[in-house]
Amino acid sequence: MKFKNPPVNSLSLELLTEFIISLEKLENDKTFRGIILTSKDVEDFECGCPSSQTLQAGEGVRSLLQQHMVTAASAGLDLTEMCGKNPAHYAEYWKAVQELWLRLYLSNLVLIAAINMTGTSHGSTQSPVVLLPLQGACPAGGCLISLTCDYRILADNPKYLMGLNETLLGIVAPFWFKDTFVNTIGHRASEQALQLGLLFRPAEALQVGLVDQVVPEDQVLSTALSVMARWMAIPDHARQLTKNMMRKTTVDRLVKQRDTDIQNFVSFISRDSIQKSLQMYLEKLKQKKG
Numbered sequence: 001m002k003f004k005n006p007p008v009n010s011l012s013l014e015l016l017t018e019f020i021i022s023l024e025k026l027e028n029d030k031t032f033r034g035i036i037l038t039s040k041d042v043e044d045f046e047c048g049c050p051s052s053q054t055l056q057a058g059e060g061v062r063s064l065l066q067q068h069m070v071t072a073a074s075a076g077l078d079l080t081e082m083c084g085k086n087p088a089h090y091a092e093y094w095k096a097v098q099e100l101w102l103r104l105y106l107s108n109l110v111l112i113a114a115i116n117m118t119g120t121s122h123g124s125t126q127s128p129v130v131l132l133p134l135q136g137a138c139p140a141g142g143c144l145i146s147l148t149c150d151y152r153i154l155a156d157n158p159k160y161l162m163g164l165n166e167t168l169l170g171i172v173a174p175f176w177f178k179d180t181f182v183n184t185i186g187h188r189a190s191e192q193a194l195q196l197g198l199l200f201r202p203a204e205a206l207q208v209g210l211v212d213q214v215v216p217e218d219q220v221l222s223t224a225l226s227v228m229a230r231w232m233a234i235p236d237h238a239r240q241l242t243k244n245m246m247r248k249t250t251v252d253r254l255v256k257q258r259d260t261d262i263q264n265f266v267s268f269i270s271r272d273s274i275q276k277s278l279q280m281y282l283e284k285l286k287q288k289k290g
């Protein structure tokens with residue numbers, strides 16, 4: 001599935017909705033056993049296949065490639081959905097973010113993130129909100145999506161950054177973002193990374209366990225296909241039950257308090273101070289262009 005929401009693949013409400021619907025279709029079509037999430041154009045990959053609907057690589061491996069679909073590399077949640085809108089909109093938006101995470105984290109499909117980035121340039125700032133220092137990033141919500149996958153492959157480019165940087169925007173990662181992070185890199189590493197809003201370069205991301213492999217940019221998809229072949233070799237039923245056993249407790253924590261989590265998000269994001277921080281961050285993003 002390819003993410004396509006120019007210019008920075010931010011997770012707008014429209015994109016989230018389309019992602020959820022597409023995912024549901026694939027889950028219900030029993031001919032699909034796995035998905036590679038990416039943002040790079042199919043034509044950019046040396047996979048020896050036409051950019052048509054279905055791509056075969058190795059025994060039993062299939063990846064659906066469509067327009068307007070989703071990736072692991074994105075600017076994260078769409079800040080314009082969380083800024084200057086009304087509480088009903090915030091609630092609708094947050095419900096969609098929750099829904100996507102719930103579906104991805106417990107998906108029966110094998111999910112592989114082939115992470116390659118968008119982005120051009122960055123500045124730095126002394127203001128209370130901190131812009132990402134380098135080009136090409138997979139921050140916050142973008143990172144969360146990749147964390148729901150079973151395996152992550154990151155393009156080896158020192159300009160690429162990945163992590164949960166919420167505190168740099170003056171906001172707090174929700175508990176289920178934190179849980180997903182802890183499940184991936186452990187408690188101590190998460191404690192530090194979340195407070196500092198750390199964004200990891202590829203070598204650091206590999207070291208801390210945020211990604212499973214770092215490969216040259218032109219090998220990201222071919223590596224994803226080989227990895228998929230390995231995962232496909234495992235009987236689905238046994239693999240799915242194992243995944244469920246590993247992840248269900250985390251999912252249940254949100255399921256039990258979904259409405260409360262929405263209310264918390266709406267009241268937090270509606271605060272004047274938070275709206276000011278987000279506005280300032282958006283303005284800084286715009287200014288760095290000029």
Ligand SMILES: CCC/C=C/C(=O)SCCNC(=O)CCNC(=O)[C@H](O)C(C)(C)COP(=O)([O-])OP(=O)([O-])OC[C@H]1O[C@@H](n2cnc3c(N)ncnc32)[C@H](O)[C@@H]1OP(=O)([O-])[O-]
Nearest residue numbers: 010075076077078079080119120121132137140141285286
């Ligand atoms: C509790 C909540 C939890 C929160 C979770 C999150 O995910 S919070 C999110 C955490 N995410 C971040 O902290 C990432 C913030 N983004 C960045 O750091 C950089 O944009 C980049 C590294 C992704 C790409 O750099 P680049 O130099 O290639 O591109 P550029 O910077 O020039 O931007 C181009 C245009 O896109 C716009 N826009 C950008 N991001 C967003 C967004 N998320 N949304 C909406 N719009 C966004 C930007 O304003 C500009 O608009 P304009 O002026 O054309 O109208």
